[in-house]
Amino acid sequence: MSTPRIPPPLAGGARGADALRPLLDIALGALREGATARGGPLPAGGPEAVAERVRAAAHPVLPDRGTGPETALRTLIHALTEGAADPAEPLCAAHLHCPPLAVATAADLAASALNPSMDSWDQAPAATALEALVTRALAAEIHDGGDALITTGGTEANQLALLLAREAPTTRGPVRLLVGANAHHSLTRAAWLLGLPEPVVVPAPAGTLDPAALDEALTELGGPPGTFLVAATAGTTDAGLIDPLDDIAELCAAHGARLHVDAAYGGGLLFSDTRKEQLNGIDRADTVALDLHKLGWQPAAAGLLAARDPRDLDALNHRADYLNADDDTDAGLPDLLGRSLRTTRRPDVLKVAVTLKALGRTGLGHLVDQVCDQAGEFAELIDAHPAFELYDAPAISTVLFRPAGATDHHIAHVRRRLLTEGTAVLGRADLDGRRWLKATLLNPHTRPGDLAGLLKLVEETAAAPTAEAAEAAEAATDRTEGTTPR
Amino acid sequence: MSTPRIPPPLAGGARGADALRPLLDIALGALREGATARGGPLPAGGPEAVAERVRAAAHPVLPDRGTGPETALRTLIHALTEGAADPAEPLCAAHLHCPPLAVATAADLAASALNPSMDSWDQAPAATALEALVTRALAAEIHDGGDALITTGGTEANQLALLLAREAPTTRGPVRLLVGANAHHSLTRAAWLLGLPEPVVVPAPAGTLDPAALDEALTELGGPPGTFLVAATAGTTDAGLIDPLDDIAELCAAHGARLHVDAAYGGGLLFSDTRKEQLNGIDRADTVALDLHKLGWQPAAAGLLAARDPRDLDALNHRADYLNADDDTDAGLPDLLGRSLRTTRRPDVLKVAVTLKALGRTGLGHLVDQVCDQAGEFAELIDAHPAFELYDAPAISTVLFRPAGATDHHIAHVRRRLLTEGTAVLGRADLDGRRWLKATLLNPHTRPGDLAGLLKLVEETAAAPTAEAAEAAEAATDRTEGTTPR
Numbered sequence: 001m002s003t004p005r006i007p008p009p010l011a012g013g014a015r016g017a018d019a020l021r022p023l024l025d026i027a028l029g030a031l032r033e034g035a036t037a038r039g040g041p042l043p044a045g046g047p048e049a050v051a052e053r054v055r056a057a058a059h060p061v062l063p064d065r066g067t068g069p070e071t072a073l074r075t076l077i078h079a080l081t082e083g084a085a086d087p088a089e090p091l092c093a094a095h096l097h098c099p100p101l102a103v104a105t106a107a108d109l110a111a112s113a114l115n116p117s118m119d120s121w122d123q124a125p126a127a128t129a130l131e132a133l134v135t136r137a138l139a140a141e142i143h144d145g146g147d148a149l150i151t152t153g154g155t156e157a158n159q160l161a162l163l164l165a166r167e168a169p170t171t172r173g174p175v176r177l178l179v180g181a182n183a184h185h186s187l188t189r190a191a192w193l194l195g196l197p198e199p200v201v202v203p204a205p206a207g208t209l210d211p212a213a214l215d216e217a218l219t220e221l222g223g224p225p226g227t228f229l230v231a232a233t234a235g236t237t238d239a240g241l242i243d244p245l246d247d248i249a250e251l252c253a254a255h256g257a258r259l260h261v262d263a264a265y266g267g268g269l270l271f272s273d274t275r276k277e278q279l280n281g282i283d284r285a286d287t288v289a290l291d292l293h294k295l296g297w298q299p300a301a302a303g304l305l306a307a308r309d310p311r312d313l314d315a316l317n318h319r320a321d322y323l324n325a326d327d328d329t330d331a332g333l334p335d336l337l338g339r340s341l342r343t344t345r346r347p348d349v350l351k352v353a354v355t356l357k358a359l360g361r362t363g364l365g366h367l368v369d370q371v372c373d374q375a376g377e378f379a380e381l382i383d384a385h386p387a388f389e390l391y392d393a394p395a396i397s398t399v400l401f402r403p404a405g406a407t408d409h410h411i412a413h414v415r416r417r418l419l420t421e422g423t424a425v426l427g428r429a430d431l432d433g434r435r436w437l438k439a440t441l442l443n444p445h446t447r448p449g450d451l452a453g454l455l456k457l458v459e460e461t462a463a464a465p466t467a468e469a470a471e472a473a474e475a476a477t478d479r480t481e482g483t484t485p486r
Numbered sequence: 487m488s489t490p491r492i493p494p495p496l497a498g499g500a501r502g503a504d505a506l507r508p509l510l511d512i513a514l515g516a517l518r519e520g521a522t523a524r525g526g527p528l529p530a531g532g533p534e535a536v537a538e539r540v541r542a543a544a545h546p547v548l549p550d551r552g553t554g555p556e557t558a559l560r561t562l563i564h565a566l567t568e569g570a571a572d573p574a575e576p577l578c579a580a581h582l583h584c585p586p587l588a589v590a591t592a593a594d595l596a597a598s599a600l601n602p603s604m605d606s607w608d609q610a611p612a613a614t615a616l617e618a619l620v621t622r623a624l625a626a627e628i629h630d631g632g633d634a635l636i637t638t639g640g641t642e643a644n645q646l647a648l649l650l651a652r653e654a655p656t657t658r659g660p661v662r663l664l665v666g667a668n669a670h671h672s673l674t675r676a677a678w679l680l681g682l683p684e685p686v687v688v689p690a691p692a693g694t695l696d697p698a699a700l701d702e703a704l705t706e707l708g709g710p711p712g713t714f715l716v717a718a719t720a721g722t723t724d725a726g727l728i729d730p731l732d733d734i735a736e737l738c739a740a741h742g743a744r745l746h747v748d749a750a751y752g753g754g755l756l757f758s759d760t761r762k763e764q765l766n767g768i769d770r771a772d773t774v775a776l777d778l779h780k781l782g783w784q785p786a787a788a789g790l791l792a793a794r795d796p797r798d799l800d801a802l803n804h805r806a807d808y809l810n811a812d813d814d815t816d817a818g819l820p821d822l823l824g825r826s827l828r829t830t831r832r833p834d835v836l837k838v839a840v841t842l843k844a845l846g847r848t849g850l851g852h853l854v855d856q857v858c859d860q861a862g863e864f865a866e867l868i869d870a871h872p873a874f875e876l877y878d879a880p881a882i883s884t885v886l887f888r889p890a891g892a893t894d895h896h897i898a899h900v901r902r903r904l905l906t907e908g909t910a911v912l913g914r915a916d917l918d919g920r921r922w923l924k925a926t927l928l929n930p931h932t933r934p935g936d937l938a939g940l941l942k943l944v945e946e947t948a949a950a951p952t953a954e955a956a957e958a959a960e961a962a963t964d965r966t967e968g969t970t971p972r
Contacts, residue, residue, distance in 0.1 A: 012586070028598055152831075344786050358552045
């Protein structure tokens, strides 16, 4: 108005798509060139080398005058891609970090372009309706007549489960959380966040919560019904194991405890006709955490908290006159303000809805089966290999293994060496008193040859002299030969 | 592996860009066609009509066999766009709901495609480095040597500010929050979430926190230094007003209270050379909430919490052996796990970094100046119009106004009628004992003619007989003429 300068184009409105097209071309070009420059699952050189390249690309971060959109997009997306640990590369298999489907990623673009915010109907008319449909459909996969909230992930879903337990009308006094020693760290962190007592940790000697130990803990703690929340896990972070849900549900019923199941990982098994029985008993939980950015192939974030009794969600009901005044609600304006602790909220539901419709339950189930089958075959490969030891047959798609006879220290070193060389991204876990390398298989495009190659790479890296050993050997040689150490 | 079916393409890896291109074409086409079908700032017909169209497009939400990606993308993005309240339309101006820049939206695509997760270095090598650079650069706009966390928005930033105060080594006993009556609802909700006492509400009779009332409240409450957190607001949700930050900082210093400033809205003024002085005193705050999905033109989410003393952020330090084992940290692997309460975390920093580099401080400052200038001009238009009453000259870009002589009930009705007819999205606020219509101007492309048109539309809608009045009049006519009421 008072300045004649034309502002840069917007992503929305009638001309948004035309403004986006050339910029998306630049983004796609930078993604392609960055991947070529990387040439593997992650960049070589380690943290300082990566940070140096990022600094060079980003500097200055907030210039006085900008470079214009083309240069900024090209430079920074190239740097991010060249420096990515890309889960679409088969040898990037450390964490519950999935390669997103192209269809989900394309759908997510529309969420960014339109920028609906889920905190009031008049910021998200259609997205409000879509979220209600999708959350109910996904909740129904677990509980008939259940409902679900969209979250930023399993961590927020676990927080909300504990909050709902704290606020439930049936809860007496401050709720006490019981978690398996195998549970996700976010549960303990949630208790701290919410100002609740430290959780009681129940032993999980075999990697899954021990029902006898849980029974003992609940009995010892005593207290009236409605004092305790038990959190079980369907798909542990370390080994992908599933707690005995039915037995645990039985104990919760007997002791009058609420049950939450953290199925952030394992929840995806619901889509598989042949594997969903591994989750038997999950429908007896009061709340369930699900993460479609794990076995659902969504870009983050795509978390859910499903509740058996939709009334449990009323604890989040919230009024703010500028968003949902009583008379607006009475006049028929729906709102989702009480469906989250966030206010502004991106419609993560869109990419999920597009994926569900595009693939269907069968298509998603196939992807789940593929990565679980891969894990089974990789485990067989390891088990048959004399240089490796297998932790156990995988329950979902996590395979733990170790070079036979290696020390814990050496295993951590091998993992870091693979990272630094940019050749593979593997995780780690300490279980049964020993350290393991962890491969979490989430890429349905991975082929048997990729996994055989991964094993060969680990074998060679484990057998290679460590840098310190090489230096020590070299120093010894230097001394023998009378040269000056370099 | 065991199944011959070829999985749908991924967004990442060497072939991701090629897989994305045709799907993005479909998404862009659906965005364009959906905007044409909508033909205005939001869909006409009200919530039930919108929900019905969404149900028709989405049904069945989770089919057994999918439709394939093209149909799913086209159908659902079309429905979401046709049913959007699109902030890129000048007459969509209710909330702190900005139209995102095309460049930011294009950048965000790369975040979705690569899916880095910020909770460990080996899921986000370059993104980890980029986040550290950008958060420090933005923090430095407020505090020399400060640091900042990325959040999902002002709500989470306010939560974290309260959490940091609760955990600060200098805090004695349970921290007590003092908020102005004008503060955002998320602060009170945060106290509830964190298990803290209800906040003390300090009067804000003129729409901003009254320093004398704050002084009185702090004196009355007493308690040793380190007992209180005062939350001030730079840009209230209702009127866009800025509390007297310098006076408040002075009082906090005198009483030994911590100071948090919720600058989710007003923080954008920092980019404007001429307007940043409106925030004088903000550098004296311990923590500051910023939202680049407001005056920063980012797709949600792009929140920040800036801290004067980086050591304050140590309260979030967190260990999880699978993500940041001590020996990995000792070996030089950096990690951002302690930079958030989330675990999996999308790199929202990428779109922010690209925007800062593309526009520079000057370019962003221009956008801020443009919307603030618009607001000033719109206010003058209203003030000169005999049919309207202006609340006050805008402090940032929020303009409150009302049809002269209208009742509060009628004003709410006018707003809902505009929404139902699909002609304009305006907000509402109750201030000074009366109800106002609220226009929050965040679209730098809006022209004076758009705002004149908006005013004319509101004038006509306010003057039109209400549905109930029209029906009553019609019924009366019917009776006079002896016809059967329809």
